[in-house]
Amino acid sequence: MSDAAQPAPRGGKWGAVGRRVGMRLLSAVPALFGVLVFTFLLMRVLPGDPAVFFAAGANTGQAEIDMVREQMGLDRPMHEQLLRYLWDITRGNLGNSMTTGQPVRTDLVERLPASLELTFSALLLALSLALPLGIVAALRPGTLVDHVVRFLCTLGVCVPTFVSGLLLIYVFYYLLAWAPDPTGRLDIFAATPPEITGFLLIDFALVRDWEGWRAAAGQLILPASTMALFVLAPLARMTRASMLAVLGSDFVRTAKSLGLSHWRIIVVYALRNALLPVLTISGIVFSTMLGANVLVEKVFSWPGVASYALDALLASDYAPVQGFVLLMATIFVMVNLLIDILYGVADPRASVA
Amino acid sequence: MSATLRHVGWVLRGNPVTAAAAAGATLLLFVAFFAPWLAPYDPIASNVPNALQPPSAAHWAGTDQLGRDVFSRILYGTRVDLAIAFSAVSLSFAIGAVVGSFCGYVGGALDRVVGRLVDVLMAFPLFVLAMALVAALGNSIENIILATAFINLPFYIRFARAEVNVRRNLGWVEAARASGDSDLSVVLRFLLPNVLPAMAVQISLNLGWAILNAAGLSFIGLGITPPTPEWGIMVAEGARFITSGHWWLVAFPGLALMLSVLCFNLLGDGLRDILDPRMRT
Numbered sequence: 001m002s003d004a005a006q007p008a009p010r011g012g013k014w015g016a017v018g019r020r021v022g023m024r025l026l027s028a029v030p031a032l033f034g035v036l037v038f039t040f041l042l043m044r045v046l047p048g049d050p051a052v053f054f055a056a057g058a059n060t061g062q063a064e065i066d067m068v069r070e071q072m073g074l075d076r077p078m079h080e081q082l083l084r085y086l087w088d089i090t091r092g093n094l095g096n097s098m099t100t101g102q103p104v105r106t107d108l109v110e111r112l113p114a115s116l117e118l119t120f121s122a123l124l125l126a127l128s129l130a131l132p133l134g135i136v137a138a139l140r141p142g143t144l145v146d147h148v149v150r151f152l153c154t155l156g157v158c159v160p161t162f163v164s165g166l167l168l169i170y171v172f173y174y175l176l177a178w179a180p181d182p183t184g185r186l187d188i189f190a191a192t193p194p195e196i197t198g199f200l201l202i203d204f205a206l207v208r209d210w211e212g213w214r215a216a217a218g219q220l221i222l223p224a225s226t227m228a229l230f231v232l233a234p235l236a237r238m239t240r241a242s243m244l245a246v247l248g249s250d251f252v253r254t255a256k257s258l259g260l261s262h263w264r265i266i267v268v269y270a271l272r273n274a275l276l277p278v279l280t281i282s283g284i285v286f287s288t289m290l291g292a293n294v295l296v297e298k299v300f301s302w303p304g305v306a307s308y309a310l311d312a313l314l315a316s317d318y319a320p321v322q323g324f325v326l327l328m329a330t331i332f333v334m335v336n337l338l339i340d341i342l343y344g345v346a347d348p349r350a351s352v353a
Numbered sequence: 354m355s356a357t358l359r360h361v362g363w364v365l366r367g368n369p370v371t372a373a374a375a376a377g378a379t380l381l382l383f384v385a386f387f388a389p390w391l392a393p394y395d396p397i398a399s400n401v402p403n404a405l406q407p408p409s410a411a412h413w414a415g416t417d418q419l420g421r422d423v424f425s426r427i428l429y430g431t432r433v434d435l436a437i438a439f440s441a442v443s444l445s446f447a448i449g450a451v452v453g454s455f456c457g458y459v460g461g462a463l464d465r466v467v468g469r470l471v472d473v474l475m476a477f478p479l480f481v482l483a484m485a486l487v488a489a490l491g492n493s494i495e496n497i498i499l500a501t502a503f504i505n506l507p508f509y510i511r512f513a514r515a516e517v518n519v520r521r522n523l524g525w526v527e528a529a530r531a532s533g534d535s536d537l538s539v540v541l542r543f544l545l546p547n548v549l550p551a552m553a554v555q556i557s558l559n560l561g562w563a564i565l566n567a568a569g570l571s572f573i574g575l576g577i578t579p580p581t582p583e584w585g586i587m588v589a590e591g592a593r594f595i596t597s598g599h600w601w602l603v604a605f606p607g608l609a610l611m612l613s614v615l616c617f618n619l620l621g622d623g624l625r626d627i628l629d630p631r632m633r634t
Contacts, residue, residue, distance in 0.1 A: 035473075154615070155611075158611045158612075158615040158618060160565050160568060160607070162572045162589075163588055163606075163611070164607075166591070166592055166603045167604065167607065169595055170600050170604075174600075175598075182596070287477070287478050290481060291481050294569075294573060295573065310574075314573075318488060321485060322485075324481070325481060
């Protein structure tokens with residue numbers, strides 16, 4: 001990637017990347033702060049008085065409620081409560097869940113790997129389908145292949161994940177019996193791998209338990225496909241559009257006139273340049289997937305953070321919901337940061353804007 | 354007026370897909386209005402001996418676990434889902450168009466602050482945001498509409514802002530200002546009507562998205578409660594029977610959802626092609 005003709009930036013390539021990361025981290029602070037304030041306000045707007053809840057007893061009087069309110073700091077002015085909330089967050093205190101009786105942080109940490117494993121597998125699956133589809137469509141624009149890809153994409157965004165997931169269960173579990181019982185990450189009678197990363201596929205691979213790996217992969221394939229189908233369209237469309245633009249550019253014409261092989265032109269010259277917009281849209285797609293997780297986890301009884309937040313929400317248990325929103329926002333900011341760094345590595349011309 | 358109609362007719366003949374989408378959308382509205390006359394059965398009356406029957410001549414889409422006719426429930430569901438989507442989209446359109454227009458016209462600090470807010474909001478997992486809002490505001494249909502409207506808002510603000518921004522210094526805007534119109538009147542009487550056609554595209558594309566969101570929220574048990582016939586709830590109830598092979602409980606409401614979203618999306622794409630052929634992808 002390094003180009004001898006261009007003057008190297010101060011501190012070399014990695015120095016530039018380092019500065020870029022620093023700048024991006026700084027610029028992410030206001031967004032994260034905004035989310036913090038938002039979740040705080042959400043908590044204040046929520047129906048129900050936490051003090052009444054915690055003081056609830058057979059003969060609770062107004063005096064007890066007031067005492068609990070004082071203990072919880074709910075009688076303090078708003079800005080003081082906000083500071084207190086921010087202080088709690090910095091110490092990692094997200095409150096307790098009423099339904100599980102555990103600190104929200106413990107619950108979230110325990111369930112996060114399940115959600116991430118599902119989301120990343122789905123993204124990987126979607127990319128491995130969308131890139132070839134988009135490339136093929138761009139190589140033969142206006143042909144039957146192009147129209148079929150476009151049709152699939154148009155259809156893909158119209159089918160809600162909860163419907164496609166259920167239909168996949170019907171076909172692959174009920175009709176064909178290819179997939180295992182569509183509940184959870186692993187059969188309840190199957191042996192779980194030692195807790196190393198929390199990602200079942202990685203843990204099974206680390207202890208070389210390939211039978212367990214296959215079982216976990218079997219459970220994962222349907223929910224991951226469901227989510228992949230949903231985000232296939234934007235990825236394939238973007239690949240097609242940016243491939244078309246790149247294929248019409250001067251340097252591809254030059255490569256052709258030099259007599260380079262067809263595949264070399266497509267993969268080395270065109271694809272590498274066409275990937276940048278795809279990378280950018282992957283961030284948006286990832287954000288969509290974080291939302292879609294709620295529906296997919298519900299359909300497949302997947303024990304992730306989204307289904308945890310949902311159960312809490314339906315039980316009017318709000319601390320987990322806030323923790324979940326905060327977690328999603330943080331993950332989201334991190335992923336965008338990562339994409340920004342990758343973008344800088346892939347295209348040294350990109351500046352920190 | 355007849356010239357406009359002739360033009361629309363000419364455009365639709367050249368775009369059979371858009372014409373079909375427009376016809377589909379009209380049909381959806383028709384079904385929503387006339388569901389009580391079209392539905393062959395009562396959507397709520399249960400008939401337990403007749404439960405879980407596969408599709409037949411008497412019940413085109415089968416019956417559910419309480420023996421209710423799935424087809425009738427889908428027809429009635431059109432009302433609920435379209436009503437939610439239309440109210441949410443009109444609400445966010447009304448607020449977003451005005452706020453966006455003023456930001457685009459006034460510019461400056463207000464524009465930057467709103468722009469940054471919109472950026473943050475658009476980037477956030479919007480379905481999660483909608484969930485959190487419903488949790489905060491309370492679990493009701495009105496709040497589902499509010500939440501859906503809120504997550505649609507940034508798209509309208511950004512769109513109206515961009516459209517007004519490119520027009521703010523055009524000759525006819527100058528002329529309006531020069532002839533003594535106040536800023537308020539310039540925005541509301543001249544700029545806003547001028548950007549409306551372009552926003553129609555956004556409305557159509559957003560309707561599909563709003564339907565998906567509303568159905569998603571009711572699928573996870575927020576907002577609408579059984580026995581209201583609504584597509585998301587029908588799928589959620591059918592989900593319990595999918596592993597025992599009762600596919601019609603999920604497939605038909607799912608199909609209704611898919612087709613209605615498809616109609617509005619294709620209509621939006623078609624409108625965009627008509628208004629701005631350069632944007633075609």
